[in-house]
Amino acid sequence: MKRRVYVVMEKATQGDLASLVFDIFILGLILLNVGLVVVETVDDYQRAYHKWFELFEMVSVFIFSVEYALRIWSCTADSKYGHAIYGRLRFMKTPLALIDLVAIFPYFLVLFFTVSANFTLPLRLLRLFRLFKLGRYSRSMRLFGQVLWYKREELYVVVFVLSIMLVSVSSLMYFVEHKAQPDNFSSIPATMWWGIVTLTTVGYGDIFPVTPLGKFLGAL
Known part of the structure; x- marks a missing residue:
């Protein structure tokens, strides 16, 4: 089961229908999130659809959180992250895993802690980090990230x-x-x-x- 989850989420193979459906779903959700972050800055839309924006944000964070948890849980199926604790910590420090964390972190920070109004907007704009999640599904973006890492x-x-x-x-x-x-x-x-x-x-x-x-x- 763990191996199958890891393959679907991280090591998709050509012709794997489950991987294809999962990738298309997450891609669509990412693009919708980025689009709504942009639309939210229009005052008229913000006032008219504020509750719908909040509902969509809550559902999106739930899905991204489950995705993040499943990636951490299943990563030990890969020999590189085989150790139950240190392997997962190593996986959590990878660039794409850090992007996944930043994509959901602002929501929980505002939810569980009192945040100054001066920091609310910057935290909300951090949701644009979800755009970088596309790097997992784009070969060119992965290549760009590898070049940056090797030439750091x-x-x-x-x-x-x-x-x-x-x-x-x-x-x-x-x-x-x-x-x-x-x-x-x-x-x-x-x-x-x-x-x-x-x-x-x-x-x-x-x-x-x-x-x-x-x-x-x-x-x-």
Whole structure:
């Protein structure tokens, strides 16, 4: 039984009707969830269908929770996760299992704990993580995830270097422009917005240097 559940949910084989039905059902549920997260942000729809949105969310979380529990229960059918405790812990630390957990975690956090109103919206938006569950069903997304994992050390170096550049350039610009524009360049963290826009070449233009030295630094 455990082996069959694991095969249906994790190791689907071509021609397996149960695996196909399960995959199509979960895929459809994921897409509906993401679509409703988007629709919920429209005030008119939110007011008119609030109860239906909550009901659908409750049903979805129940299904995703059962799915997550079954994956953890059945993973020991795979020799990689054979140990009853450590094998399951190893499985729970895999990227796709972590995504499954994040997809349901916000609902239970709000359900069992008092959450500040300031954090309610970010927690609800975390439901968009369910979109990443599609990675389990898309070969290209799985390949992309594997590339990110194998090249993680190089990515860490890139992020580290960019962070140093951002802090250094923003600090210099703050000291150069603060007196001329105390509102725009009020602090180093505030100046980092200019740094991010400059480094990413987005060019929003809402904050820009006006002093000769600041313009020279920005041109670099």
